[in-house]
Amino acid sequence: MSKHLLKFSVNGKDYAVVVQSHERLLDVLRDKLGLKGTKEGCSTGDCGICGVLMDGRLVNSCLIFAIQARNKKIVTIEGVGSAEKPHPIQRAFMKWNASQCGYCIPAMILATKDLLEKNPDPTNQEIRRATSGIICRCTGYLKIFEAMKTAASEMKESE
Amino acid sequence: MFVPENVVDVLQYLDSHQARVHLIANGTDLINRIQRKQVTPKVLVDLTGLPELKYVKREAGMIKIGALTTVSELIASPVMDPRYDVFREVAMKFGGPSIINMATVGGNICSASSSEDLLPVLLVLDAEVHVRSIHGERTIRVEDFVKGKRITDLKPNEILVETSFRELEPRSTCGFEKVGMRNSLIIAFVNCAVYLRLTENKLCDEVRIAFNRVNGKIPQRARQTEKIMKGKKLNEQWFSDAVATLRNELKLTSDFRVSEEYRLEVACAIFKRTISRCADRLAGEKILV
Numbered sequence: 369m370s371k372h373l374l375k376f377s378v379n380g381k382d383y384a385v386v387v388q389s390h391e392r393l394l395d396v397l398r399d400k401l402g403l404k405g406t407k408e409g410c411s412t413g414d415c416g417i418c419g420v421l422m423d424g425r426l427v428n429s430c431l432i433f434a435i436q437a438r439n440k441k442i443v444t445i446e447g448v449g450s451a452e453k454p455h456p457i458q459r460a461f462m463k464w465n466a467s468q469c470g471y472c473i474p475a476m477i478l479a480t481k482d483l484l485e486k487n488p489d490p491t492n493q494e495i496r497r498a499t500s501g502i503i504c505r506c507t508g509y510l511k512i513f514e515a516m517k518t519a520a521s522e523m524k525e526s527e
Numbered sequence: 528m529f530v531p532e533n534v535v536d537v538l539q540y541l542d543s544h545q546a547r548v549h550l551i552a553n554g555t556d557l558i559n560r561i562q563r564k565q566v567t568p569k570v571l572v573d574l575t576g577l578p579e580l581k582y583v584k585r586e587a588g589m590i591k592i593g594a595l596t597t598v599s600e601l602i603a604s605p606v607m608d609p610r611y612d613v614f615r616e617v618a619m620k621f622g623g624p625s626i627i628n629m630a631t632v633g634g635n636i637c638s639a640s641s642s643e644d645l646l647p648v649l650l651v652l653d654a655e656v657h658v659r660s661i662h663g664e665r666t667i668r669v670e671d672f673v674k675g676k677r678i679t680d681l682k683p684n685e686i687l688v689e690t691s692f693r694e695l696e697p698r699s700t701c702g703f704e705k706v707g708m709r710n711s712l713i714i715a716f717v718n719c720a721v722y723l724r725l726t727e728n729k730l731c732d733e734v735r736i737a738f739n740r741v742n743g744k745i746p747q748r749a750r751q752t753e754k755i756m757k758g759k760k761l762n763e764q765w766f767s768d769a770v771a772t773l774r775n776e777l778k779l780t781s782d783f784r785v786s787e788e789y790r791l792e793v794a795c796a797i798f799k800r801t802i803s804r805c806a807d808r809l810a811g812e813k814i815l816v
Binding site for chain 1: 554559575619626
């Protein structure tokens with residue numbers, strides 16, 4: 369079992385952490401950095417709940433060994449808005465009551481962020497595609513899609 | 528985990544350590560298999576830090592794809608003009624955005640399981656893979672490279688560096704269909720890729736058909752059906768003869784996902800859908816119902 373020094377950036381802050389070969393990015397984010405916003409679901413890449421942005425793209429943190437994130441820029445839900453100043457996507461999710469149990473919401477919000485940064489004016493189909501890898505077991509998809517549409521139009525207006 | 532700086536590092540390491548070393552790219556397949564204890568690697572060699580294997584380029588009539596190119600990068604590449612929309616068709620059914628952002632073309636080939644969606648497309652494009660060791664490089668057809676379920680021709684001291692195929696000629700096209708439970712991240716019940724080229728007077732000049740998951744082992748071509756289709760005019764007769772031959776040719780098995788009978792119906796249905804889409808695209812009009 370070898371150890372490595374992992375240097376990477378999380379939510380704009382640089383970290384250097386000792387990690388073991390078998391530790392996943394998800395484990396390091398939650399247990400070593402204390403960023404519990406990223407959730408663990410199926411651990412096999414099916415549910416998408418553990419989604420984070422790596423160099424601006426949505427990835428499943430359960431399918432990446434921590435050391436593979438070296439020199440990368442990670443964004444977790446803790447890096448998107450705050451309780452005092454929520455991100456427009458978070459405001460839209462609140463407006464639509466899009467969160468039920470809330471477990472999938474960090475990944476849904478990051479997927480929305482990834483989508484809107486590349487495509488500020490998505491179609492309904494593109495919205496569905498963007499979240500298609502994430503399972504909401506409360507099945508609250510329609511409100512999530514509405515929130516994503518609202519977020520898109522509000523972010524466009526504020527530009 | 529061995530973290531190499533460049534390809535030469537990897538090749539030197541592999542040449543000196545051969546026992547139970549596994550190569551890992553973005554891990555969408557391998558991490559699952561490690562967790563299920565289907566593989567127990569002693570050492571993993573991380574390939575993700577090798578940007579020199581991330582590219583899509585057009586060179587001397589060939590399309591060349593670096594092994595570490597992710598499916599997202601592949602379909603976003605300007606080299607993949609609308610003639611290569613088949614890769615977009617694959618990507619839409621390959622997995623959700625987070626999976627296609629991670630899964631690599633080389634990984635999909637080397638996993639060599641019956642569920643890989645890129646393999647049938649590479650088969651009908653008659654693609655080759657280029658593998659490299661410290662002693663040199665060799666080129667193998669994808670069809671010969673994938674030898675069985677989870678078995679490839681890759682030697683313990685080699686890595687796959689590139690896959691390449693000839694550019695699509697005029698009057699040729701390629702299509703893909705897949706049926707599974709879910710569009711994002713699902714192992715197909717069956718999938719199908721077709722390459723079709725017409726002659727100047729719109730006869731079928733060349734056709735290649737590949738299925739994955741039909742016999743539960745590796746992707747395979749439907750050569751008898753291809754033979755029946757060649758040299759003929761594209762009409763309803765051509766179409767129904769092809770489907771009838773395919774029905775006899777496909778050797779299917781049941782598994783926990785679907786039964787043999789259902790799989791046959793689905794295979795024929797997606798074959799019809801794919802071939803008629805390709806034919807329509809080439810003819811510029813709806814020619815098959």
